[in-house]
Amino acid sequence: MPIITQAKSAAVVIDDEKCIAEKGCRVCVDVCPLDILAIDETRQKAYMKYDECWYCMPCEVDCPTNAVKVNIPYLLR
């Protein structure tokens, strides 16, 4: 079967103004137990790449610039 892509809402929101990924920061990406965050290569900002969040919050708590906000995923909000 061919594979299709479907839109999902991202529970983890990153404030681009505050995110310092362009300076090499990878804290949120490193600490995520589910490995769902990534760095957008063109914008050099962190983002939620996979809708597989356990809403555990290390990404938010460990971010040095308070750029990350973890919302409860919509299905269980």
Added chain:
Amino acid sequence: MSVTSPKVEIIETDLLVIGGGTGGPMAAIKAKEADPKLRVLLMEKANVKRSGAISMGMDGLNNAVVPGYATPEQYVKEITVANDGIVNQKAVMAYAQGSFPMIQYLDKLGVKFEKDGSGEYNMRKVHHMGTYVLPMPEGHNVKKVLYRQLRRLQVAVTNRYMATRLLKGPDGRIAGAIGVNTRTSEFLVIKAKAVVLACGAAGRLGLPASGYLFGTYENAANCGDGYAMAYHAGAQLANLECYQINPLIKDYNGPSCAYVTGPFGGFTANNKGERFIECDYWSGQMMLEFWRELQGGNGPVFLKMDHLREETISEIETILHSNERPSRGRFHERRGTNYRQRAVEMHISEIGFCSGHSASGVWVDEYARTTIPGLYAVGDMAAVPHNYMLGAFVNGGIAGADAAAYCASTTLANYDESDFLTEQERVLAPTRREDGITPNEMEFKTRRFVNDYLEPPKVTAKMELGQRRFAEIREDLGHLVARDPHELLRALETQTILDCADMAAHASLYRTESRWGFYHLRVDHPETDPNWACHTVLFKDECGRMASAKREVDPFIVPVADEEMSAYHQLRIKTPVAAE
């Protein structure tokens, strides 16, 4: 994604610890302390800094055996009763004796426990009989403390590698493990004299009622890798039919948490605001009463706190919203649940395997040894019932020290190269396809069938049908697609979940009685049968088929009188008889 010539690195160590959450780091720490020259490698699927069940810390010890409050003998008796007599008391005793020394050790490392004015531990009663709960209102730093100690002792750490299979030598002892990098799909073969499995619960087995695959009680990374690896290596797994099922915040699916609020005066109530269970300690019998209350029309069930004073509620809030699952507060806020005005709606979780809360795990003795020489299991995945976080630390420490001694007396075993090549092909198969079924789809379907066919009350005909559905999904494995390393990680996890689903069905069908309250409530065999007063072990037989057998319970080292054995069977509040 097509990997034609995968990169393979082969390394050598003395002790390999798989899983960097709770028990794994302590195994590595205690092995290094026992023998500083020992080469210890800690392999973690995520990042040791924030991995496992206590990613964000813990709000209390649920099973602290503290002098002056309880003796190890009393604790062994409590757990024997809470688990209907099906326990390996020697392993529970090893935990109980190590409990207080471990609290002191963690205290020395910088983990904060609640103390009274004179510096004594502030113990609380939650269990039915004894006092074992020690709050940790500032318990959010546990992982940091562990990480610091791993660095201090120079334990080698390798993050973002998922172990997929164990390797054995020709004589049957452990030879190491195979890992796959979750970001590059590169292989790492670790040759080791001993291996400690510390991969957590099988917490991604049933599907949460929300339908969100990762909205689990356990850290969703804990999907049962250790159970599947132990099974495929030929180890015995014990009492898997004694599922983990928890009373949780509905939809959020995290603890509400009665252990924290209970000592402050909070309690589990029905829709009339009344208590219906005498004790909030999580046992199969408590879950049975919880389920009956929902079935009987008295639901929803709530955690009630609105009768408490403002100071008490603020204190509860501070603990619950900063530890273990801090996003609880955020969830309540969206739903307008303020503990002061509204009780927290609760629900029954999906099923899983976890000895940390119930009794389903890899069989271990009092040294945390499995049935395979050189292979240990600790934490949620090791069959020491009701072991919780402190049990993971204690048994992790026991495994580390024992493995260090074992390593000193043995050499590296050689594995068969063809075993590695077979595994490499299994791992990479989903990367060789362009079209097919995605890992999330296959996982969703497997877990939905787990709910449909395996949840208690367990019905024989349903479970047998479930086995057929799982077999059909297994046939679909030939269509599983992974387009990048992350999808390959999920594809491998899906296969782990399918293995656990088969094990849950097989183990539940084997035990033809009901036991452990709701955990193993069989409609076709509703009574507890003295002929089943034994462990069951599940294993792969010589022909590679799933098999089960009875295993006698060893004679008790702490005797329990018959009348005491039923203490956990009378948890429902007795309705007073109206006066004539």
